[in-house]
Amino acid sequence: MGGDLAPLEAVKGVRQYLAQSPEAHLLLLGDEAQVAPLLAEHDLPAGAYTFVHTPQVIDMHEHPTKALREKQRSSIAVGFHLLATDKIDAFISAGNTGAMLVGSLYSLKPLEGILRPTISTIIPKENGGTGLLLDVGLNSDCKPEQLNQFARMGSIYAETILGIENPRAALLNIGEEESKGNLLAQAAYPLLKSNPALNFTGNVEGRDILLNRADVMVCDGFTGNIILKLCESLFGITQQKGIDHDYFQRFNFENYGGTPVLGISKPVIIGHGISREHAFHNMILLAQKMIYTGVMQQMSI
Known part of the structure; x- marks a missing residue:
C-alpha cells in the first residue's frame, strides 16, 4: 500500500514477475477493498499468491516509530512481524522509508558482530x-x-x-x-x-x-x-x-528495484516512493537472488 502509485503499480509489478517465475509464491499485504479488484483486473493466477488484509496504511508524512507502534495492522507492521516469525523469507515495500528502516532495525536484530546495518x-x-x-x-x-x-x-x-x-x-x-x-x-x-x-x-x-x-x-x-x-x-x-x-x-532507479538493508538477518528491500511496475518487478527479483544466495548470512562476523 505504500508509495505514491500504490497499489496499482505494485500489482502490475507482481504480474510481471509471476509471468516469468510461475513457480514462485508471493504473500501480498494490503487493503482488500482496494487491492482485490486490481488483482482480478490484472488476472493474477490465484495459486501464485496469498493475500493478507491489512486495513491500515502508514502515510509518507507520518513519524515512523510512532506509526509502527500505533498502526499494528498496517502492511509494513504486519510484514515485519511475518518476517521476524519466519512466515516469509524477504520483505519489500515502496512505502514510508523511515518506517521500513525502523522496522528493519527493531524487528530484525543485526547479524552477529555487526555494529550497525547500512x-x-x-x-x-x-x-x-x-x-x-x-x-x-x-x-x-x-x-x-x-x-x-x-x-x-x-x-x-x-x-x-x-x-x-x-x-x-x-x-x-x-x-x-x-x-x-x-x-x-x-x-x-x-x-x-x-x-x-x-x-x-x-x-x-x-x-x-x-x-x-x-x-x-x-x-x-x-x-x-x-x-x-x-x-x-x-x-x-x-x-x-x-x-x-x-x-x-x-x-534510472527502476532498473535496480530498490535498496537492500545490509547487516540484518533477512532481506529487506526499500523501494522509491514513485516506484512503478518495473521497479517492483526488479525488487522481487533482487529479493529472490538474495534468498537463494544466502548473502545476508555471509555478512556475520
Whole structure:
C-alpha cells in the first residue's frame, strides 16, 4: 500500500514477475477493498499468491516509530512481524522509508558482530561496469569501525549479488593521500588498509565515483545520501532535456528495484516512493537472488 502509485503499480509489478517465475509464491499485504479488484483486473493466477488484509496504511508524512507502534495492522507492521516469525523469507515495500528502516532495525536484530546495518546504492560506471556506494542515508554520523564493516558487507554484496570478482574497496575522501580528510576518514583509513577481508585500494575522490577506480566505496550516510540524490537528478535532467543515451539510462532507479538493508538477518528491500511496475518487478527479483544466495548470512562476523 505504500508509495505514491500504490497499489496499482505494485500489482502490475507482481504480474510481471509471476509471468516469468510461475513457480514462485508471493504473500501480498494490503487493503482488500482496494487491492482485490486490481488483482482480478490484472488476472493474477490465484495459486501464485496469498493475500493478507491489512486495513491500515502508514502515510509518507507520518513519524515512523510512532506509526509502527500505533498502526499494528498496517502492511509494513504486519510484514515485519511475518518476517521476524519466519512466515516469509524477504520483505519489500515502496512505502514510508523511515518506517521500513525502523522496522528493519527493531524487528530484525543485526547479524552477529555487526555494529550497525547500512543501506547502499548502485553506481553506474562510465565504462559499463557497476559500483556500490554505502552508506547512503541510514547512518548520517558514523564511526571508523562502522565504515570498516560497511566496506566488508559491501564487498560481499558486490561479489555475491553483482558478480564482481574480488571487488576493490575504497574510502571516499577529499584527496588520494592517506593523510587527507576529516577525523572520520583519517581514522577509518588504517582500519580499511589492515583489514585482510578487503581488497582495499585507498582513497577515491568525488570525481572518481563514476569512473572505474573502485567497485565498493564507503562514506558516512550524510555524504552518501547527497551523492545518491545527485545521481537521481542526472536521470531526471536527461529526461527533461530529451537526452537519449545508454549511460544516462542506467541512472534510472527502476532498473535496480530498490535498496537492500545490509547487516540484518533477512532481506529487506526499500523501494522509491514513485516506484512503478518495473521497479517492483526488479525488487522481487533482487529479493529472490538474495534468498537463494544466502548473502545476508555471509555478512556475520
